[in-house]
Amino acid sequence: MRKHSTISLRKVLSRGLIAIQAVVLVGFTVLAILPVMLTVSEQQGLDDSVIDDIVKSVARTETGSFALSETKGLRTIQLDYPDLWFVVVDAAGHVLSQGNTPLQARLFPQNLVHFSSANFANSDDAVMPYAIVRTRDTADGRLWVMTGGGPLMGMRIIGHVLANPFFLGLLLLLATTTLVVIPPLIKRSLVGLERVAQEAAIVDVSKTDIRLSYDGVPTELVPLVRAFNGTLDRLDGGIARQQRFMADAAHELRTPIAILQTRLESLPDGPEKRQLQRDTARLAGMANELLDLQRMAQSPDSFQPVDLVEMAAQVTADLAPLAIDAGNDIEFVGPPAPVLVQGDTSALSRAVANLVHNAMAHGGPKVAIRVEVTKNGSIAVSDNGPGVAPDHREEIFWPFHRLSQSPNGAGLGLSLVSDIVTRHGGRISVGTAPQGGALFEISLPLAA
Numbered sequence: 001m002r003k004h005s006t007i008s009l010r011k012v013l014s015r016g017l018i019a020i021q022a023v024v025l026v027g028f029t030v031l032a033i034l035p036v037m038l039t040v041s042e043q044q045g046l047d048d049s050v051i052d053d054i055v056k057s058v059a060r061t062e063t064g065s066f067a068l069s070e071t072k073g074l075r076t077i078q079l080d081y082p083d084l085w086f087v088v089v090d091a092a093g094h095v096l097s098q099g100n101t102p103l104q105a106r107l108f109p110q111n112l113v114h115f116s117s118a119n120f121a122n123s124d125d126a127v128m129p130y131a132i133v134r135t136r137d138t139a140d141g142r143l144w145v146m147t148g149g150g151p152l153m154g155m156r157i158i159g160h161v162l163a164n165p166f167f168l169g170l171l172l173l174l175a176t177t178t179l180v181v182i183p184p185l186i187k188r189s190l191v192g193l194e195r196v197a198q199e200a201a202i203v204d205v206s207k208t209d210i211r212l213s214y215d216g217v218p219t220e221l222v223p224l225v226r227a228f229n230g231t232l233d234r235l236d237g238g239i240a241r242q243q244r245f246m247a248d249a250a251h252e253l254r255t256p257i258a259i260l261q262t263r264l265e266s267l268p269d270g271p272e273k274r275q276l277q278r279d280t281a282r283l284a285g286m287a288n289e290l291l292d293l294q295r296m297a298q299s300p301d302s303f304q305p306v307d308l309v310e311m312a313a314q315v316t317a318d319l320a321p322l323a324i325d326a327g328n329d330i331e332f333v334g335p336p337a338p339v340l341v342q343g344d345t346s347a348l349s350r351a352v353a354n355l356v357h358n359a360m361a362h363g364g365p366k367v368a369i370r371v372e373v374t375k376n377g378s379i380a381v382s383d384n385g386p387g388v389a390p391d392h393r394e395e396i397f398w399p400f401h402r403l404s405q406s407p408n409g410a411g412l413g414l415s416l417v418s419d420i421v422t423r424h425g426g427r428i429s430v431g432t433a434p435q436g437g438a439l440f441e442i443s444l445p446l447a448a
Contacts, residue, residue, distance in 0.1 A: 014182050021174045047151045050077055051134045054086050054147060058096060060140050066096035083149035089113060090143055105131060105146055112144040192216020196225060203232065253287040278322060282357060286416075288350060303342040303424075305447050308373045309334040311345055315352045316371045323356070327366050330356070334373040340447040341377055343424045351420045355381040355440050358414065362386075363437060370433075377426075379442045382433035396430070417442075 053073040061067050066088060070078075078084050078099075085099030089112045097106070118133040131148035196212045203210050211229045214222060261280050267273045316332040323330040352371065359369045363385030372380045388396060396414050417440075421428045426444040433439040 013186055014178060017182055018175050018178045021178060022171060025171055025174065046132045046148065048132055048134050050084070050086075050147060050150045051132075051136060051145050053077060054088065054145055055136045055138060055143055058088055058138075058143065064092065065094050066090075068096060068098060077150060081150050084147070085149050086145055086147035087112070088143055088145050090141055099149065102131075102148070105148075109146075112146055115144070189218065193218065193221060200228065209236070254284070254291075257284045257287060274325060278326070281322070288346075303344060305340050306343045306345050306348060307338040307340055308348075308377065308379060308444070309337075309339050311349055312352055312371055312373050312379055315349050315356070319353060319356050323360055323369060326360060328360055328363070328369060329366075330369040330371070332371045335375045337375070339373055339375055339377060341424070341444045342447045343444065347420045348424070351417045351442065352379060352381065354414070354417050355442075358440075359383040359385070359438065367437070368435065370435075377444045377446045379444075380439060381441075382435065382439040383437040384433065384435040385437040387432055387436065387438045388430050 053071060057068055057070045057074045059067045059069045083100065085101045085105075086097070087101060087105055087109050088096040089109050091113060093110050095109045097109070112133055115133045116135050120130045120132070131146050133144065133146045136143050136145065192215060195215075196217055199210060199212050211232060212225050214225060217225055257280060261277070261284070264273060264276055264280060267276075313332050313334060316330060320330050356369060356371065359367060359381060363369070363383040368384045370380075370382045372382075374380070418428055421442050421444070424444055426442060428440065428442050431439040431441065
């Protein structure tokens with residue numbers, strides 16, 4: 001059997017919204033910082049991220065002066081930019097210089113403490129800045145750093161911005177908000193759809209008047225609900241026509257059957273007469289079963305309390321003459337107290353009678369039939385015949401399905417029994433009787 005794949009609308013929408021928010025945030029950030037980067041690049045030129053690598057490479061000696069302890073980051077920058085130079089000054093006047101420092105930068109390095117941030121342009125090339133000055137607060141105090149000849153500002157500033165904790169925190173906040181807010185919002189939006197699914201789940205042959213409601217259903221799914229309701233309308237019409245046909249056919253059959261039974265009574269006694277009477281009784285029972293099904297379909301809520309003990313005992317007593325006349329044995333076993341269920345007495349009687357007839361027809365010669373009612377609301381009809389093979393225990397309830405080629409019956413009896421039991425909210429099962437034959441057990445819900 002092919003396994004159908006399903007998708008969760010909530011997960012798809014949540015993931016899509018998070019992805020869209022992330023793309024929009026990244027795009028907005030890039031577009032927002034690009035003009036700023038170009039403006040700063042024109043005024044500053046040099047990438048001031050090298051300042052951090054310089055400061056990390058500065059160490060204090062025991063005398064308080066500076067010593068250079070190059071970090072891996074600074075060595076990488078020096079290899080890429082051989083003209084890199086820098087001057088480091090502290091408030092006490094200690095100076096550390098590295099590289100080919102220009103003369104102008106070596107004249108008065110202590111004066112750097114008067115700047116917190118500055119960009120110096122070259123008088124010969126006003127477009128390209130000459131050097132930059134930045135301050136950094138360290139564990140050893142504030143340091144002033146002037147540098148030049150290093151990397152220029154480029155597109156990697158965007159990477160620095162995207163890796164900024166503020167940007168990552170904003171992205172995490174949006175994702176968390178989406179996960180917390182969007183799924184409940186989607187769930188509330190799909191409440192109408194879930195209600196429609198619950199309504200569709202209870203539609204069956206006994207509740208054909210149910211139609212799915214449109215309240216709260218998303219507009220995009222209204223055509224689907226409308227199409228489903230249209231399908232139910234067509235099915236309801238077809239079922240109604242079928243029920244009318246069954247009722248008309250049953251009514252039409254009852255008259256010739258009654259005439260046939262009357263004429264049989266005038267025949268002389270003999271085996272052939274008794275066999276014809278049994279066959280006619282089965283035919284009359286089938287017509288009555290069709291009428292019972294039609295009556296239950298038209299008024300399914302007209303059930304009344306039914307005592308299973310009294311009903312099954314009466315059916316057994318009515319069929320005892322036919323069973324004994326055919327050389328069979330039949331007995332009834334039930335509890336002394338009533339066992340009450342809600343149902344249709346006539347329909348349940350015919351269901352039990354049909355099972356007894358089935359045992360007489362397929363149990364073999366001189367079959368022993370047992371009808372038993374238990375206090376938990378079950379009726380069991382068993383025999384000591386050949387039984388029903390496990391492979392056929394489901395298909396015997398199919399309409400017009402017969403395991404044997406016996407001319408007796410049309411294969412409708414067990415199908416009608418199953419239909420009657422289903423309409424009563426019960427179930428029927430087939431097993432093996434203790435005496436080795438077939439065991440049909442009807443389980444019905446007890447009346448409150």
